[in-house]
Amino acid sequence: MLDLNKDVKFIKGVGPARAKLLNTLGIFTLEDLITYFPRDYEDRGKPRSIAELEDGEEALIEAICTSKIMEKRIRKNMVIYKLSVRDETGICQITWFNQKYLKNRFSVGQTYKFYGKVKKRIRIY
Secondary structure, eight states: OOOOTSSSGGGTOOHHHHHHHHHTOOOOOOOHTTTOOOOHHHHSSSSSSGGGOOTOOOOEEEEOOOOOOOEEEEETTTTEEEEEETTTHHHHHEEEEESSSGGGGGOOOOOOEEEOOOOOEEEEE
């Protein structure tokens, strides 16, 4: 049976240096370690629809690629890649900076999941 009051320095793989780092986080026992939760948590489990997205939030969407990725060089060391996607509730544009490996990664008509920060812009035609 495990002793939850066991000092972290006696846990396999935790040496004196690691124990000192854990102590600075307020983790002194095995119980402290297994009940320690990160300061921030990203929920990437449930995709949301494009229509539900709020400005400034981080969210996961599942959408169909509607165009090839567009590349725009804005200065010597800065390239912007944009991809248009849609789901049954709306359309949006996904933007990456300096991610050249994405150039040939997406196929029109395929469904992908995207996670990132939402920035709403209203277009007036």
